Amino acid sequence: MGIPEKIKAIQDEILKTQLNKATEHHVGLLKAKIAKLRREQEKVQTKKSGISSDGFDVRRTGDATVVFIGLPSVGKSTLLNKLTGSRSAVAAYQFTTLTVVPGILDYRGARIQVLDLPGIIEGASKGKGLGKRILSVARNADLVLLILDVFQPYHEDVLRTELNNIGIRLDQKPPNIVIEKAAIGGISIAQQVKLTKLSEKLLKEILHVYGITSARVLIREDITAEQLVDHITGDKNYAQSITVLNKIDLVDEKFLKNVKTKIKSEVVPVSADSGINVDLLKEKIYEKLDFIRIYMRPKGGETDFKEPLIIRRDSTIEDVCNKLHRSMKKEFRYGLVWGKSVKFAGQRVSIHHVLEDEDVLTIIKSR
Incomplete structure (x- = not known):
């Protein structure tokens, strides 16, 4: 057998x-x-x-990565264009996007990579269409946006099932x-x-x-x-999600209220075409990614309060080193920190020290 x-x-x-x-x-x-x-x-x-079972070859960039997951023709490309100013192909027929289209959302000092993926179909996790390759891109995402058509809210279950089948656990912790x-x-x-x-x-x-x-x-x-x-x-990935209900400009308030009751998760209603609630979605993305600000102080110099370093909450000084330069970790000797994460100002810490919002950090390199 x-x-x-x-x-x-x-x-x-x-x-x-x-x-x-x-x-x-x-x-x-x-x-x-x-x-x-x-x-x-x-x-x-x-x-x-x-x-290879790997996904499309996409290089991570920016402070975090967000991916759009949705069935064909739900308006993902239009929404990417509104959020980032990218020029993803838009047309009124299915499967317009045949590869991963990247964009950058600059918001509140953060540079957020946004990836518009081709539309998936039911059975994608079992290999239908480019399903496995598309879904695999989401494995490396910090945040997944589930894009729904206002007339097809029931597709939320399809999207969550396909992601779960490929080993992506939404809104869960290990x-x-x-x-x-x-x-x-x-x-x-x-x-x-x-x-x-x-x-x-x-x-x-x-x-x-x-x-x-x-x-x-x-x-x-x-x-x-x-x-x-x-x-x-040990092969599961854990990511936060936001459910986005698109094309709300085509329905009235009563219809929209009824649709929301059919969606299990918290939803952000938008119209990519009309730009309705796009700014609200930007704010929700920023909040969900849970960024903190770190101010760098060079040895013997002044703290740069104008341009903070944006990192995810619970990041360590090692994460900061990796973000600044790939050789920084090897040259690291110790850090000096002022702020909420230490007991006293200018405390000497190791590379594994967890930083908190608005900490000031000086990195001391090996001689």
């Missing part, structure tokens, strides 16, 4: 199983087995085709769990919180499915079986 047949057999077994408290352990284990088989299937398909493999001793579990979504027995059985028979497991949050599998496979 091949991998597709094994997957189908397990899926059929799940469908036949009545979901209740007594069967959730069995179903959870079956889902873990399917996830493992799909991972193996993906490797086989990639090897047979000889085609599960707070540590698994340290061991040579002997079986599986020992230490819990800092009580598990309610996953039993210890199922946790151990899922580890066995993935060939882990001896390990020390530290549970720091109440996780599900799916989150455990995500952690074990």
